[in-house]
Amino acid sequence: MSxxxxxxxxxxxxxxxxxxxxxxxVIVLLLTLCGWVPGVIGALVILNNTN
Known part of the structure; x- marks a missing residue:
């Protein structure tokens, strides 16, 4: 992650x-629409995934 x-x-x-x-x-967009914090957490989890 840069x-x-x-x-x-x-x-x-x-x-x-x-x-x-x-x-x-789409997943992160929906999480962000639910709230800023869930969107940030979802984005960081996806970016941290090494696959």
Whole structure:
């Protein structure tokens, strides 16, 4: 995880996971719509995944 991805995950979570696929983007977008904190946590979990 690069510093810029983490910073982007904190500021706008869906944009940070756009390179991980459409499903990840939609999941993080829905989490962000439910609240900012769940979106940030979801984005960081997806970015931390090594697969």
């Amino acid at each position: 510093f810029w991805r983490v910073l982007l995950a904190i500021l706008f979570p869906p944009l940070s996971v756009i390179g991980k696929g459409c499903g990840s983007f």
